[in-house]
Amino acid sequence: MDASIALIREIDALLPQTQCGLCGHRDGCLPYAKSIAEGEEANKCVPGGQPVADALATLLKRPVLIAEPSVWDIQSDGRPQQMKAVIREDECIGCTKCISACPVDAIIGSGKLMHTILTDLCTGCELCIPPCPVDCIDLVEDTAPVANDEQRIKVQDDLRHRYYAHIQREEKYRIHRKGPIVRAEIDAAFFAKFSQELNNVPAITLTEKVAESPALDAKTTIELAKLRTQIKKLEKQLSLRADEKKQLQLSELQQRLNELLEG
Ligand code: SF4
Numbered sequence: 001m002d003a004s005i006a007l008i009r010e011i012d013a014l015l016p017q018t019q020c021g022l023c024g025h026r027d028g029c030l031p032y033a034k035s036i037a038e039g040e041e042a043n044k045c046v047p048g049g050q051p052v053a054d055a056l057a058t059l060l061k062r063p064v065l066i067a068e069p070s071v072w073d074i075q076s077d078g079r080p081q082q083m084k085a086v087i088r089e090d091e092c093i094g095c096t097k098c099i100s101a102c103p104v105d106a107i108i109g110s111g112k113l114m115h116t117i118l119t120d121l122c123t124g125c126e127l128c129i130p131p132c133p134v135d136c137i138d139l140v141e142d143t144a145p146v147a148n149d150e151q152r153i154k155v156q157d158d159l160r161h162r163y164y165a166h167i168q169r170e171e172k173y174r175i176h177r178k179g180p181i182v183r184a185e186i187d188a189a190f191f192a193k194f195s196q197e198l199n200n201v202p203a204i205t206l207t208e209k210v211a212e213s214p215a216l217d218a219k220t221t222i223e224l225a226k227l228r229t230q231i232k233k234l235e236k237q238l239s240l241r242a243d244e245k246k247q248l249q250l251s252e253l254q255q256r257l258n259e260l261l262e263g
């Protein structure tokens, strides 16, 4: 493992793995870790608060900076209050938008069915709230006891693992997805590269890009549209009454259409 990857890994190990993007890195803790290694200030992790800013300053031998403030009160461990999301299930329309937004796959449900959040897994990152079209997700205070250092490392490792698995799944379905991709900014190639260096996260493999059909020029597009309309018209007429001349005309139009489509 080269030195820069080892440093990114050490920095990432101190970040909460909430993957919330509040540090300004929309696709999570690892890109922020990379940016810190490249010189960005190490006090921007909002859920990590002052303890994370201090730990990073020590690791990097940099001056201690005041951590970015959170909107929540500070807990007994010096970090901002841990929150959880809760779906008002009777209002949920089952649109599934929150599922792809959740970086740690804490939401279960499927199309047109009520969704629910697995509160043990939810980090309170809030990423599921903006995509919800009916605004039926609330944030509530997490009443679980504040984690000690050992428990926190275990939770962070689990969240990191879940995030890599999430990226791998999103990557796999990316080219087949019909619905909106809520977290389209994830740099899957960067995570894929990093996942090869670690043995405690799922390896991410990139989905091969399907060769795109060459863009059609405007003239061809118009001709295609005309041909399709003529074909439809003839097919309708022939479905009502057989006509040899029209059948021949239809074959010619279909052949021309195929020629244009094949370029
Ligand atoms: S927990 Fe959120 S703010 Fe902190 S490093 Fe990770 S993505 Fe950034």
Ligand code: SF4
Pocket: 084, 085, 101, 102, 103, 104, 105, 106, 107, 117, 121, 122, 123, 124, 125, 126, 127, 128, 129
């Ligand atoms: S359920 Fe919502 S708040 Fe909880 S981790 Fe997932 S996206 Fe974040």
Ligand code: SF4
Pocket: 087, 091, 092, 093, 094, 095, 096, 097, 098, 099, 109, 115, 131, 132, 133, 134, 135, 136, 137
């Ligand atoms: S985004 Fe909102 S309405 Fe859609 S499935 Fe999730 S909670 Fe239900």
